Amino acid sequence: MINTLWLRTFCTLAEIKHFTRTAEALHMTQSGVSQHIQKLEEQLETQLLQRERPKFTLTEAGQRLYHEGQRILTSLSNLNYLVTDDPSDAGCIRMLSPGSVGLRLYPQLLALQQQYPKLHLDYRFAPNSAIEQALTDAHAELALMSAKPRLAEIHYEAIASEALLLVTPAAITTPTWQTLLDLGFIDHPDGQHYADALLSANYPEFQHSAQFRKNGFSNQIALLLQPVSMGLGFTVLPAYAVSAFSEPCRIRAHHLANPIEQQLYLCSHQQKVLPNRYHTVITRIKQALYDTSP
Structure with a gap:
């Protein structure tokens, strides 16, 4: 497996086309840049640079590695963003409820989606037994139930009646x-x-x-x-x-x-941490249900 640190050094060198300036950009020594390139060539068992001191050109293998390496490094950067980014106003909301409370909540949550257009609402009506099973099977992350859950893996909170x-x-x-x-x-x-x-x-x-x-x-x-x-x-x-x-x-x-x-219970899976967008939705749900006029 290619060392991504060596690959990043190589791609930076191929872009800047100068050892000293590459070392400065990466906060390394010039000899450190040279060592990374040498280790990469040894690992791949191929020459990546045609050295013509003080200049160099990329070999055909070096050209291919540069183009593929850039794509890989960009993907790794995006992966880091996808894993760490947890916005409170964007993403898919998958939830279930009995039809009765759904008739009250669904317009409220559509209004929330208008406020935050990057929220996507997947709201389904179902009986209590189906709701509990859906949470267990990871078909939804959030639910309201009008009966207390029976399964130990379901976390619940009474929020209204x-x-x-x-x-x-x-x-x-x-x-x-x-x-x-x-x-x-x-x-x-x-x-x-x-x-x-x-x-x-x-x-x-x-x-x-x-x-x-x-x-x-x-x-x-x-x-x-x-x-x-x-x-x-x-x-x-x-x-x-x-x-x-x-x-x-x-x-x-x-x-x-x-x-x-009857109590209304806000439910989720015991072992799952809800993303921030779900807390935005939970706040709106509680606001809607605390206003008890039907």
Whole structure:
């Protein structure tokens, strides 16, 4: 393997074309420059300079080494920059969250990207179980979860909470247990998790979500309330998702006697150090969620 110190000396000499001035540029002695060139020739077993004292010219091998050496030295310099440079306002952000909080955060993070155009946002909606696995498999660096992570390798911090709401068609003013049985359940990836939390605290008859006839399922948070608005069933959703529905007059969100708020956890992998750009995003996330109005 070529010694990069010798290679740098050779390329500088080939560019300056003078031993004394090369020594001055590299803060070396002239004999030190000569030794580097000699060692490089010995290692490569070829002549690099045609010496015509006090001048010299590059041999054909020397010309090739100079052009390739410059490319290598430039790459090494760029590598050092890439490894050590860690800007707070540039680079790709890969993150996940449940759809509800995503509906609130995504516009905020797009505004952040407008502020810092070199930030690139890769934001995906997913249920809690998929989010935890994505962090473990390094498919994302940052996530929000509405359930406490189960895996030991996930670092988490509770940063906010959002209310769970029972949502029915607008005509339902008093959602009795029988009313819910008659309506049927519109399910979604976190439907069982949300229903267990809210309904068990407010209906003594509730045991599990399978007690309800399933009248539909959607994994698209923006479409989930459409069947509810058409009278096809009820569902349980966080407040952020309910407030984002485009036809609020066609649904009714019920604040039950025993309100339930779910924690939102900011999550990352325990063994990974997040680059500075992620801390910029985390600051914006906390600002957005501390303003609790949906």
